[in-house]
Amino acid sequence: xxxxxxxxxxxxxxxxxxxxxxxxxxxxxxxxxxxxxxxxxxxxxxxxxxxxxxxxxxxxxxxxxxxxxxxxxxxxxxxxxxxxxxxxxxxxxxxxxxxxxxxxxxxxxxxxxxxxxxxxxxxxxxxxxxxxxxxxxxxxxxxxxxxxxxxxxxxxxxxxxxxxxxxxxxxxxxxxxxxxxxxxxxxxxxxxxxxxxxxxxxxxxxxxxxxxxxxxxxxxxxxxxxxxxxxxxxxxxxxxxxxxxxxxxxxxxxxxxxxxxxxxxxxxxxxxxxxxxxxxxxxxxxxxxxxxxxxxxxxxxxxxxxxxxxxxxxxxxxxx
Amino acid sequence: xxxxxxxxxxxxxxxxxxxxxxxxxxxxxxxxxxxxxxxxxxxxxxxxxxxxxxxxxxxxxxxxxxxxxxxxxxxxxxxxxxxxxxxxxxxxxxxxxxxxxxxxxxxxxxxxxxxxxxxxxxxxxxxxxxxxxxxxxxxxxxxxxxxxxxxxxxxxxxxxxxxxxxxxxxxxxxxxxxxxxxxxxxxxxxxxxxxxxxxxxxxxxxxxxxxxxxxxxxxxxxxxxxxxxxxxxxxxxxxxxxxxxxxxxxxxxxxxxx
Numbered sequence: 142x143x144x145x146x147x148x149x150x151x152x153x154x155x156x157x158x159x160x161x162x163x164x165x166x167x168x169x170x171x172x173x174x175x176x177x178x179x180x181x182x183x184x185x186x187x188x189x190x191x192x193x194x195x196x197x198x199x200x201x202x203x204x205x206x207x208x209x210x211x212x213x214x215x216x217x218x219x220x221x222x223x224x225x226x227x228x229x230x231x232x233x234x235x236x237x238x239x240x241x242x243x244x245x246x247x248x249x250x251x252x253x254x255x256x257x258x259x260x261x262x263x264x265x266x267x268x269x270x271x272x273x274x275x276x277x278x279x280x281x282x283x284x285x286x287x288x289x290x291x292x293x294x295x296x297x298x299x300x301x302x303x304x305x306x307x308x309x310x311x312x313x314x315x316x317x318x319x320x321x322x323x324x325x326x327x328x329x330x331x332x333x334x335x336x337x338x339x340x341x342x343x344x345x346x347x348x349x350x351x352x353x354x355x356x357x358x359x360x361x362x363x364x365x366x367x368x369x370x371x372x373x374x375x376x377x378x379x380x381x382x383x384x385x386x387x388x389x390x391x392x393x394x395x396x397x398x399x400x401x402x403x404x405x406x407x408x409x410x411x412x413x414x415x416x417x418x419x420x421x422x423x424x425x426x427x428x429x430x431x432x433x434x435x436x437x438x439x440x441x442x443x444x445x446x447x448x449x450x451x452x453x454x455x456x457x458x459x460x461x
Numbered sequence: 462x463x464x465x466x467x468x469x470x471x472x473x474x475x476x477x478x479x480x481x482x483x484x485x486x487x488x489x490x491x492x493x494x495x496x497x498x499x500x501x502x503x504x505x506x507x508x509x510x511x512x513x514x515x516x517x518x519x520x521x522x523x524x525x526x527x528x529x530x531x532x533x534x535x536x537x538x539x540x541x542x543x544x545x546x547x548x549x550x551x552x553x554x555x556x557x558x559x560x561x562x563x564x565x566x567x568x569x570x571x572x573x574x575x576x577x578x579x580x581x582x583x584x585x586x587x588x589x590x591x592x593x594x595x596x597x598x599x600x601x602x603x604x605x606x607x608x609x610x611x612x613x614x615x616x617x618x619x620x621x622x623x624x625x626x627x628x629x630x631x632x633x634x635x636x637x638x639x640x641x642x643x644x645x646x647x648x649x650x651x652x653x654x655x656x657x658x659x660x661x662x663x664x665x666x667x668x669x670x671x672x673x674x675x676x677x678x679x680x681x682x683x684x685x686x687x688x689x690x691x692x693x694x695x696x697x698x699x700x701x702x703x704x705x706x707x708x709x710x711x712x713x714x715x716x717x718x719x
Contacts (some may be wrong), residue, residue, distance in 0.1 A: 235620045242590035251681025278688040285681035323600035328623035369617045442701025450706030
């Protein structure tokens with residue numbers, strides 16, 4: 142039952158969501174393979190092997206350098222057909238979602254998305270998908286092949302198996318129509334520190350900060366913890382902080398080890414983006430804020446008092 | 462320019478939502494409304510046509526009663542609406558929905574196909590890529606801005622790393638983010654006028670889609686069972702008495718998070 146994992150990368154690094162899916166797949170099947178598509182991606186094959194891939198297929202071509210979905214659908218569709226993969230897994234991202242859905246249409250394979258777990262029931266692959274704003278979990282399956290899945294970012298952690306993979310170069314050619322969309326300007330990380338979806342620590346701010354200048358308090362604490370800064374939709378809409386930092390239903394879904402929510406009420410829009418964090422610490426002056434229902438440690442208090450002190454404590458700890 | 466905007470009826474957001482334990486599908490028996498995310502796509506289509514001339518057609522798949530929700534698209538300013546309604550189309554997943562929608566869009570032959578960011582019911586945010594693949598049209602998703610000039614779409618779009626600028630020749634498929642605009646409210650005149658606008662309901666047969674390739678029969682995924690999500694652990698809430706920063710620091714150290 143061969144399985145293929147799309148291994149996404151950015152700036153010469155494989156992405157954690159992809160490696161997490163790969164490690165999970167390696168625990169379910171003995172012969173999990175990975176595919177790398179891009180320009181100068183061959184050196185990443187070793188990382189995919191270490192995360193559990195037995196074989197890494199590499200489509201390495203300068204023409205595939207831009208992270209656009211449609212050329213990747215061409216490469217993957219051919220590989221899946223040639224090798225007879227019956228399962229193709231993705232760690233969700235802007236790019237991976239478009240690739241997965243394009244591939245599903247191309248190969249008429251069922252796609253289940255937003256999965257938070259994968260398991261086998263006998264030979265059947267079963268995915269778990271939260272629904273109705275995560276108030277219920279739905280077990281989903283497939284009735285056609287290839288079975289295609291998008292796993293929610295941050296739900297599966299990479300595990301180094303120390304394995305090595307055999308590497309096979311594959312055809313990197315793409316159809317003309319797939320090349321019609323072109324990248325005029327590619328995104329580069331705009332903020333310092335780790336990308337929010339990859340960050341192990343996130344300090345996030347909401348309306349309770351009072352005014353945009355107070356995001357400095359959040360930034361200082363994030364810096365002291367070596368983490369990234371997150372924001373709620375309300376403050377992004379108000380122009381206090383860039384959309385790229387938005388956590389929630391319309392922003393990023395994150396699952397850092399530590400999430401510190403500052404002046405965030407915990408509206409469902411925000412909750413679905415961060416509730417999978419390992420530990421949630423909330424600081425809010427409103428005792429009735431919903432966030433106090435799903436945090437691990439809640440502090441009812443004035444964040445303008447607490448944040449500078451906490452930042453100082455973290456700095457001295459790091460310095461010690 | 463002809464713009465086709467794909468829209469969907471979803472359960473009214475104020476109504477309690479539930480999954481029918483027998484069918485394992487979302488209970489859609491209550492009030493329906495246009496998917497709020499699709500309003501941004503409609504607004505964008507209307508602005509483009511208002512500026513450059515042409516036609517906006519709302520295209521949807523759903524039960525016959527969804528025609529009432531589509532009237533809102535007409536009230537906002539769309540010129541006409543096409544609804545694919547067929548009992549055999551019910552229970553469709555991504556592959557089945559995209560198959561039907563692609564056929565309906567082929568029939569329209571629009572210069573630009575627009576999608577909203579997601580469905581408020583299923584949180585699905587992938588349909589456009591499946592439809593674009595079936596139509597063999599270039600695709601740009603997550604558009605925060607969209608400009609059409611010289612037969613080309615230019616999109617600024619947000620990713621995990623910042624903003625890409627992507628271009629594609631028309632015809633193409635663009636999925637917009639809700640950050641792209643502020644959708645208008647239908648005017649009274651728009652609401653009155655909507656009743657006179659052409660609204661078409663078509664069956665699968667008219668699109669040449671066999672019943673077994675649509676709906677649940679044509680789907681590639683199944684729902685197996687419903688479960689309760691695992692509960693979170695204990696929550697400790699304290700009032701700040703001046704020592705909260707220290708207590709947070711101690712807690713983080715205890716949890717080995719710093």
